[in-house]
Amino acid sequence: MLAAEGEFDPVALARVYAEHGAAAISVLTDEKYFQGRLDLLGAIRPAVAVPLLRKDFVLEEYQLWESRAAGADAVLLIVAILEPARLRDLVQGAKEVGLGALVEAHTAAEADVALGAGARVLGINNRDLRTFETRLETTLELLPGLPPGPIVVSESGFVTGDDVRRVVAAGAHAVLVGETLVRASDRPAKIAELTLRA
Numbered sequence: 001m002l003a004a005e006g007e008f009d010p011v012a013l014a015r016v017y018a019e020h021g022a023a024a025i026s027v028l029t030d031e032k033y034f035q036g037r038l039d040l041l042g043a044i045r046p047a048v049a050v051p052l053l054r055k056d057f058v059l060e061e062y063q064l065w066e067s068r069a070a071g072a073d074a075v076l077l078i079v080a081i082l083e084p085a086r087l088r089d090l091v092q093g094a095k096e097v098g099l100g101a102l103v104e105a106h107t108a109a110e111a112d113v114a115l116g117a118g119a120r121v122l123g124i125n126n127r128d129l130r131t132f133e134t135r136l137e138t139t140l141e142l143l144p145g146l147p148p149g150p151i152v153v154s155e156s157g158f159v160t161g162d163d164v165r166r167v168v169a170a171g172a173h174a175v176l177v178g179e180t181l182v183r184a185s186d187r188p189a190k191i192a193e194l195t196l197r198a
Helices: 010-017 039-047 062-070 084-096 110-115 137-145 161-170 179-185 187-194
Strands: 025-028 052-055 074-078 101-105 119-125 151-154 174-176
Touching: 010 025, 010 039, 010 137, 010 187, 025 039, 025 137, 039 062, 062 074, 062 084, 084 101, 084 110, 101 110, 101 137, 110 119, 110 137, 119 137, 137 151, 161 174, 161 187, 179 187
Parallel strands: 025 052, 052 074, 074 101, 101 119, 119 151, 151 174
Antiparallel strands: none
């Protein structure tokens, strides 16, 4: 996850992530709450070959076109902030403009809505957005109730390789890591650990 502000260069950080094994890079573009910028996508796109996820509050179809034009390969769609009909429209709209969609759920009910809307990639956010508490158990509890088919991405709360192993053993296909990598003193080593190559 890359933000615009802080004591790092987002483009250089993206290069480190890509060069050391990240399968995709999540780029924060929300300005109001996370100090991101849409133009980060355009800056990072020529620097890396891996897919870029626009991490923002996508609410309207124009944001899909905007994301594609800015260099994103996929967008984040958050079930908790979208009506089911709007979510379906955005999932379909993303497909039509050539974008992937990571559809994020926090509960079993939200996961059902996501899958009902046609989500092929389901994100399970381990962070409770009300309390900001992070529990890997969120993924571990939801996975057994999911049907086969969707790619499941467990999001937030990963500090060690053992954390990743826990959710992979339970059936997750990928993890999304933010703060741990940004704060790591040795990012290549931490990427190797979290991609289970260390």
